[in-house]
Every structure is written in C-alpha cells, then in structure tokens.
Amino acid sequence: MNDARAPSIDVSGLPSFAFSHRSPMWWGTLGMMAIEGTVFALTVATYFYLRSHSDTWPMTARPPDLLWGTLNTAIMLLSAVPNHLAKRAGERYDVPGVRLWIIVGLVFGLAFIAVRVMEFAALNVRWDSNAYGSVVWTLLGLHTVHMVTDWADTLVLGVLFFTGPLEGKRFVDVSENSMYWYFVVWTWLPIYLVIYWGARAL
C-alpha cells in the first residue's frame, strides 16, 4: 500500500465542483428536507389525531376564511417561475440572470410573507382557545418559520451575487437554494389543504 512505485489515480484534472446529486450540498439539503418534512408530517398527523378525539371540528370555532390562504397558495405556486429561472441561470453561470431572478423571487417572498400575516388573522381561532387552535397555529407557524428563513437565506445569497467574491460552488448554492424554495412551496400544499379544507371536510 505504501509502495512509492505503485501507480496512482491522478485526480488533479477533475472538476472542483458539481451540481445536483453529485454535490455534497445536495445531500445536506436533502437531509434538511427529510427532517422538516417529518416535522410537518407529524404535525399533520397530530391534527388528524386531535380530530379523531373530538365530537365537533373545528372545536368551537369557525373554519379559517379561505381568501388569504388560497391567494397565498397561488402566489407561492407562481413563485416557482422565478425560482426555476434562477436555478437555470445558476447552472449556466449566468450572473446577471441569477441576480434578476433572485430579486424577483424575493419580491414574491415579501408578498407571501405579507399575505401570511393576513392568514393568521383570518384563522378565526386563537392558539390558546383549544387544541384545534393550538395545532392550526402550530402548522401555519412552522411553515411560516421555514418561509422566513428561506427568504433570508435567499437574500444573503442574492447579496453575495452583487458583492462577490464568487467561485464555482456559489452557482451550486443557487441551485440548492432553489431546490429548498421548491420544498417550502410544495410542503405548503398539503398544509393548506389540512388547515383550510380539513376544517370544512372533516
């Protein structure tokens, strides 16, 4: 094994970064998604568990108003567009493209954070009214925390693309950030259905 004369595999010509599942950062992001996804799934399970133990549902409240939640769902789904374009720009090493689409994405983000505030007000129940209120506020609150931290992550990355210094792996970061933004949007869909339609259908 330590024979100085044995041939070796020379890796100096290999690339110094790579996208998607080739990148360790992708696996790290996937791990985060597994964890957060499990938290969401368990909170949804808690919602159904509490439902199964109650005679009426929502317990002593009206269901949440549909307007803001549905509007936010639409805004979030639309934000997939700049998100996707930012990802593509990153994979093409297109710095102006990344800058543009990250800014557009951040604007969408501000919009859905603002609407989220309205959603909380339109839940028609307080977190300390009863267990239904507690679980609904927790579901919405957990998702909001993810939205806000993802927005902040994206902001930091966006600023970096204006100030530099950049290197190859920053373009991988853009790609992974987009993947996480997708996660935040797609996990919203089952949560939306549970909060807004669970109160009506169950």
Add this chain to the structure above:
Amino acid sequence: MDRPLVEPPARGSDAPRLKDGPPPGSAEARALDETWADPPGFFGWFCPVNHKTIAKRFIVTTLAFFAAGGLLAAVMRAQLSRPENNLVGPDMYNQLFTMHGTTMMFLFAVPVMQTVATYMLPLMLGTRNVAFPRMNAYAYWIFLFGGLMLYIAFFFNTGPDAGWFAYVPLSGPQFAPGKRVDFWAQMITFTEMSALVEAIVIITTIFKFRAPGMTLNRLPLFAWSMLVTSFMVLFAMPAVMLASTALIMDRLIGTHFYNPAEGGDALLWQHLFWFFGHPEVYLIFIPGLGFLSAIIPTFARRPIFGYTAMVLSLIATAFLSFGLWVHHMFATNLPELGKGFFTAVSMLIAIPSAIQIYCWLATLWTGRLNLKTPLLFVLAFFFILVLGGMTGLMLASVPLDLQVHDTYFVVAHLHYVLIGGAVFPLFGAFYYWFPKFSGRMMSEGLGRWSFWLMFIGFNLAFFPMHLLGLHGMPRRVYTYQAGMGWDNLNLASTIGAYTLALGIFLSLVNAIRSARSGEPAPADPWGGGTLEWATASPPATCNFHRVPVVYGRDPVWEPPPPGAPAYVSGLAADSREQLVTTVLDALPDHRISYPTPSPWPFLSAVATTILFVGSIFTPWAIVWGSVIVAVPLVGWFWPTRREAAEHMALEKQP
C-alpha cells in the same frame, strides 16, 4: 473600488501548487500536515474543524456526562439500599432519576455513538475529514451548551423531576410549576439539533467521501450501522422535537395540545414521544452492533461471515423499529387489536438481531481467537444483550407486559439491553481504537480487571431487579417499606452497582495512565483489516498522506493487485482539498475545497443558546433571538476574498 465579482485565482506564492501523491516524509506530506493542522493559541481553540479534534472533545464530554449520570445512579442506589432510607427525600430523588435517565439517553448514549463515528469514519472510509466540517463543530458546541444548561439548572434546584420521558399532565403547566420541565424540554431541542446535524454529516460523509473502489458492497459494517442509524435519526428526532416544543408551548403560551379539558389528549404526548423513543433505543443499539462487526473479524482473524445478511439485518431493524412504539403504552386504553399488532412487530424485530448474532457466532466459531480486552467486552454482549432481548420478548407480550410494565423488571430489561448492547461494545471499541487515536496501548491487565468487575457488578446490580419487579416493586419510587420482601434484593443490587462503578473507574484510570505512559502503538496493533489501520497511530492531521484505493471489504488484508493503482494523487497539498466520489461505486467524481478553521460555528452556537434559553422564559425570544442567530450564521457562510482566490486557483468547471 471596482472589484471583480468572480474572484480571480490567486497567483504566485499565494496559489496552491503542491499536489499530494508522494509518500509520508516528502515535502508534499509535510505541506499536508501544515495545511490540515489545527489553529494554535487560545482563540484558535474555539476554531478547529478537524473531525478528530472535535470528536476527541465530544467523546470526553459525553464520557463526563456518563460519569455524572453514574454518580446520580450511585446516590439513587445508596438511597434504595435499605427500606425507608432517608438519604434523599422524594423531591431530590425525583430529580435524581430524571437527571439520570435524561443524561444517559440524551447526553451520553446517542451522542457518544455519533462522535465515535465522526472520529472513525473518515479514517475507515479513506478520506481527510467529514462532510460539512463546520457543522460538525457546531453540533459539538450546541450539545455542550445544552448539557451545561441542564446541569446548571439542576445545581440551582431547578432540575427536571418528571422522569426522562416526562408524561403529561404531570409535566404540564398545572402539575409541574416553575421552570424545571422547561429546562428539560429545551435541553431536548439542543441535543436533538446536535444529533440531527451530525446525522446529516455522517450520511453525506458515507455517501460522498469514500476512497475510490469502496463500493457500497465493500463498505465496512460499522459504516453501514452508522448510515442506518443516521437515517433513523432524521425521521425519529423530529417527533420528540415536536412533542417537546408543544409541551413548552402548553406551559409558556397556553396552547392545549395535552389538555383534555380543551380538546387535547394526554396520550398525544405518549404517541409522539414514543414514536421517537422507540427508534431512540435502536439509535443507541445499532452503533453497538457496528462496533461488534468491527471488532469480531479482527479478533477472529477472518472477515465477517454473512456480510450481505448483516447489512440487510441492519436495514430491517431500522425499519421495524419505527413500528413498535405502542408497546410502551400497553397499559393504556388503546384498542386491544391494535396492541396485538405491536406485539407481533415487537417480536419480529428479534429476527434480524438474531441473524446478526448467529453470523457473529459463526465468525467466531470458524475463526482463530485473539482473546484481548476488546474481544472480552464483545463476548459479554452475547450474555448480557441476549438476556435483555429475552426479557424484551416477554415485555412484547401484552398480558405479560401488563404485570411487569413500570416495575423494576423493565429497569432490569432496559439496562441489560442498553448496557449489554451498547455500553459493553462501546468499551470494547474504546479499548480497540484507543491505540489509534492516542498512539499508545492500554494496559491489558487493568483492562481485564475492569472487564470482570464490570461484568460481575452489572449482573449483580441488575439481575435482582427482574425479581423485584415480579414481586411487586414499581419503578421510580424514592423508598419502599420494610417487610415487602424487597430488602435483600435491593441491597445486593446496590453492591453490584458499586462494583460496576469500580470497574468503570478502572477503565478510566487505564485510559489516563496509558495516554501518558502506555506502550507506543504501531499503525496496526491488532492486525485489523479496515482502512483506519492503514495510517499512523495517531493519524496525521490529514488522515492519509496518500488517499488509498480500495479493492475489498478489508483493504488492509486485501492489498491492490499488482499493477493496479494503490492510491490517489493530484489533490492539493497546500490547500484543504478532498475527493468526492460517486454514491454507489465510489468512482472519483470531483474535487472539493474544504473549509478552514473558523470561529463561526462556536459563535453561532453561543447565539443559538441565547435564543433557546431565552425562549424558556418568553416567546418573544424567538423573534429577537433569531436576529442574534442570523448574524454569526451569515458570517459563517460569507466567503473571504483570500479563500475564494485560493479556491479559484484550483477551479475547474464540470
């Protein structure tokens, strides 16, 4: 100033120019040693990102918590040594057993396994560091601060006192006033975050940072066990984080998750906790199985028998462990048919463990034994764990469980499986790998004394507890009346406990003395086959001056065929660079520049601690605490021009 956006590559003497490939002793090897060295000095102590440095601190910290938990138990056993004792009263006793369980489960058992993994895996896999080195450092600091917080609270008489699994409503706002349970619940947040971060580090290291040629089919069984454990962590830990967060919310802001009067349910806590709690014990047990698979081949002088069956058994155990949790709730009023299902699965999980035991016995039977201390600890597993597994089958049966649940029978069972299945293998692993991480051999004589005192002490301490449970003694009692028929068994148990403690103490003495003046250890003192034995004891800071190429499951026993490449060359020697390989076949894929030492993980952990501790007292801490945390996190992420220039000198697009 008009600075270019994409950093231009460093030039001249700032540019990395040396490449690895030449053997130890060369200029390139010396450059590697310097490149991967830890930063010196007082401030430098807070900055290392070397996995071995972090792991050594982490191991010492977890062992300190182990000792603390043991001392708590020593006081408990003193109190129970005779009936109607008044060494401690009920309030202190309740804190003692809660702190004992909490320390052992959250501050020792899972973290120690993860940290031995973060030390050994890069060596075993043939790479220079774990994936995400700064996250690895952060995980240590966060763990340390969480454990310290809990013990500081305990020393101020604010230690938790509702048991390590804190059932509501006893742990809820009405029956557990003050901040005791809040400190417990928030300690969970600290330690679960640490464990989750380490799980991501371990999974990514195992998948992406193996030596070329180490296909998944050649992955060491210890690595398989840590891979499986880490996946389990990702899916199990969130349950306890959610449960404890809901508990803090019930206590702090008036939610009603667990309040039956407002639609909540006391059993919701139990479901959420045990959905985590059952996999948790397998998080402790499965790495122990990994230790056995690392030690047995070396001391039986042959590769493990039944590698594929062993891997599949690990995976099966992991999956099944998520389907057992209701067996902790058999005494509640859940539907009987449902309980029956959990009986069946709880018995079923014995099968993959049995397969592993039979394969190890087959390996030992057909091998040639080197009866050194590591093997002794491993052999104790077959006695202690198997006995614990048998009582586990008994507990799996609903009718039997209804008699022995919440009695000393369960205390006996859990200690037999955890100490037999994890602590004895851990001690074996400790004796096995001590020469590697310290460069010195431990004393065989003292090792044997320690082993026998531990083995005899353990059985004397815990076997009588089976009988105590059957004779009617419940758990978590600060005293018992004389004349119940429990007196002698308790006294015997106490004597055993102190004998066990003495045995453990001897191993500590052995470790300290050997670290200072033990016989110097060669690279491979036991004749082992996995890659950690292919490098010096202790390893160079870069682990391998030349990253090896692997051709078998035991690379040291199966050297490269003549003419085949034996190692990797071409990675930078004067910049931290490492090789990323493909997931299935470990083909070289690309190079990656590694982070240099940094204070940001430590500072982020301090900020996180402020956020978590603040939110025990006020929910607004989430808001201002997040701002405080955001600052060091941005510092952590933000690249410096020098770093970027150095990386750009090595840059090549895919």
Add this chain to the structure above:
Amino acid sequence: MVPPVFGLCLRLVLLAVLALLLASLSDYALAATPIPQAVHDALDAMGPQASHIASLWNVFLAACAAVFLAILAVLLYVLWRTPRADGGDVPDLSSLREAEPGPQRHVTRAVVVSVLALFALVVASVFTDRALARLSLADAVNIEVTAHQWWWTAKYVNGGPSDSFTTANEIHVPVGRPVVVNLHADDVIHSLWVPSLAGKKDLIPGRSTVMQFRADHPGIYRGQCAEFCGYQHALMGLLVIAEPPAQFETWVQGQRQSATEPTDAKALRGKAVFESSSCAMCHAIQGSLASAQHAPDLTHVASRQTLAAGTLPNTPQDLSAWISNPQLHKPGTNMPATPLSKDDLEAIVAYLGGLK
C-alpha cells in the same frame, strides 16, 4: 499482579460502603409495611387474570431460558474449542474465495427455529389475551375508582343511587364474583396494579377505562400506583381485601350506613372539632357536616387496615402522628399539618377511632 491504583479504589469503595451504613443508621420516620401479610406478587396468582398471565410467564420463561442457554452453550463451546491466534497471525481469507456451506446451513437452521419459536410465543400471547377477555362478568361488583395525587377514591355503584357508597384506599371484594372497576384520574396519569389479581391499567385524565378481575381466594392483596405521579408515587397503595360473600355483604351493609354517632364526651368533642376545623375543608363524613371531596372519605375510616394509602397502620398512635405531622410520614402529601391542641387532637382521634 495487581496495579497499585487498585488499592486506592478498594479504599474508596470501603469508604462508600461505610458512608452508606452510617447514613442508614439515622432516624427514619416511615413505617415498615403496615400489612406484612398482604400478598403482592405477580407469580402468586390469586385469581384467573393473574393466573393466566402467570401460566404465560412460565411458557415464556421456559422458551427464553432455552434460547439463552443455547446461545451461551455455543459461546462457551467457541471459547473452549476455537484455536487461538494473535494480531500478527495472517487472517484467513478463504471465505472470500469459497462459499461456507456448513456455517450457512447452521445459521439458516437457527434462524428458522427462531422464527418458529417467536411465532409460537406470539400465539401463546394471543391465547392469553383471549382468555383474559373472556372473564365472565355475570353478577359483577361495580366499583368506580378515581386516582388522585396520592390516594384512591372507590365508589361502589351496584344497585340504585341510595345503595352506593364511597370509601378510600381500601376495597373489599367477594371471593368468586367478578369485579368491574371503572377507572378515572383526577389530576395526572396513575396506574392501578394489584399483582396477585391482575395486570395493571393506567388511569388517564380525560379518559375512562375499565379493569376486570376476580379473586378466587380470600386474603389481603396489596395494590400500588404504577405510573410515576409525583412526590408520593412510592406510597400510594390500595388494599384489596377478598372475603367470603357473606362477610362481603356484611361489610357492604356497614359501609352503606352513615357514620356511627359518637357516644362518649371525648368523641363528641372530636366531632365538633372536626366539623369546625380545616378537616372539613377536604374530608367527608356521611352524617356529619363535613362533605368535601378533596381528600379520602372518612365515614368508616376505623374499619380500614391502613392510613394514608397504605403508609401507616391504622392505630390511634399512628393516626395521631399522621394528623399532627403528615409531611414527616409522607413528605409532599397534599394534607397540611393541622395545628391542634393536645386535647383536640386526642378528641379527634377518639372520634375517628369510633367510625367503624
């Protein structure tokens, strides 16, 4: 050769043992068990539920012991017969080239036997479950037990409302008749466990559950709370006294009566003190002015074997000691110390002592 540090360790251990002994020579205030004749052993089955479980225990014990001994035998054989080697010996890599049919067969057989044994154990467990569920409930005695921090209420509800009565910490059951116990919890989760009669059942706030058993032999059976419930979880006992049916009926009739009116002056004074002091804030005595339900019903307290849920024997001295300083005997108990003059205390003890 023993390393010198061992001597140090030995001295430390001896010191610890000495400390233990010294600590244990100090005064204790808790009483030894007040009912040493009570039976409380899961393997000492006194009724069908415990008996089915004890039979299952024997099946499991036999099977598990056999497996354990088999594995131990293999291990000992390995240690005895396998040749020795040391780290320098070349490892045997033949298994990488050739299959190992012998070990493969043995391991496969062992796995098959294990699976069959496990299946058998599951079947045994299922049969026992069914046997437990099939206890005949005809002519059952119905009791509602509510668990509190750190005592038990038992309300007998057979017959109409005027036939029901409430007692605490001790229940009587007729030999040979099934008993159906409805379980509730007032505060935190508790668990009722009478090892010689049945498996345990948790009492969970917000939920109502049921336990069924039958005592087939007369005797005193000790039960205890088996779910950690706070300070005095350790001393939350429940006595189950199984009596021949005639004796049980007599007891029931007695319990249905209101409290015996005191006849002598001391006891009369005791009743007056009881009704006017803090006692009446928590305790009830049917037929007196005291009717609060925060503490054990004392209507027939003198007929019970123990005080404070199995903590103290029911003697006048113990009752007096308990009333004057409950925290000494059961630290953390919810009963406060009642400041009473010596005469008042004696009077109350006399009064309560007459409440058979």
